[in-house]
Amino acid sequence: MAPAAVHYAALPHAARAYNVGLPDQRTSCFMPMPTPSKPSCAGAALFLREFLANPRDVGSIWPSSRRLAWRMARAVPLEPGHRVVELGAGTGAVTEALLQRGLPPARLVVVERSAELVAHLRRRFPGVRVIHGDAADLVELLGGPDSVDSVVSSLPLRSLPPRQVAAIVRAASAVLAPGGRLIQFSYRLARPGSLSRRFLAVASGLVWSNLPPARVAVFVNRGAGPLAVGA
Ligand SMILES: C[S@@+](CC[C@H](N)C(=O)[O-])C[C@H]1O[C@@H](n2cnc3c(N)ncnc32)[C@H](O)[C@@H]1O
Secondary structure (H helix, E strand, C coil), X not given: CCCCCEECCCCCXXXXXXXXXXXXXXXXXXXXXXXXXXCCHHHXXXXXXXXXXXXXXXXXXXXXXXXXHHHHHHCCCCCCCCCEEEECCCCCHHHHHHHHHCCCHHHEEEEECCHHHHHHHHHHCCCCEEEECCHHHHHHHHCCCCCEEEEEECCCCCCCCHHHHHHHHHHHHHHEEEEEEXXXXXXXXXXXXXXXXXEEEEEEEEECCCCCCEEEEEEEECCCCCCCCCC
16 A cells, blocks of 8 residues: 655654654554445445535545545554543544554544434443543543543544634643644545644645545644634
8 A cells, every 4th residue: 555645844853753654663654544334325425414414514425435544543552551532433433444544442532512412422332431421521521631542533623613612622632642643534635734833734645535535633732822723
């Protein structure tokens, strides 16, 4: 599988550890993508209904492709004890990839704002803690700061109101341990801009086999500081 266009925005050596487009020691591109579960018509219909009801919140007509979900999951380190929170799980495309990647269900917490989608996720992933809530309230939802090592976000940051995005980015930085990762996809294909001064972009890669194509970006948490949400 040829790696898609990849660049390292900063820290060229350290960036190898945050690889989203090239193989690393644990998650090689040559590691075959696990077989996805059979797409469920009910899941797709639910996703579409949610989009029609809340287009700004959902941000897409259909769930992420298997390839995009796998690329997100591959950017999460598989160190023992690694704790992950997934934001905006929808019908569970990325959740499934994270579990297939080898993350123990007990190490994963999911936060989703739609009650319908939360009910669906709880049925689909009974071993995973699924919280019905707003990602902007992450610190309260997870019980305090420094509670996870990676944040995996499918939130449509480009369609949400800027003040809400600022609150989400601030909360994600607060719950992440110093040096923890924020993994975010976007339908904006340009290199990731400055999400906030709290986060340093270290790697990104394009995923063409998604409708529309997307870019997965990896940011490292720099901790508290003046918040400036950018592109
Ligand atoms: C683009 S969909 C991604 C769904 C799924 N992860 C995927 O990749 O197919 C975005 C999801 O984020 C959820 N969402 C939007 N704003 C949210 C917020 N502030 N807090 C938690 N979830 C939110 C929406 O309900 C929706 O399920």
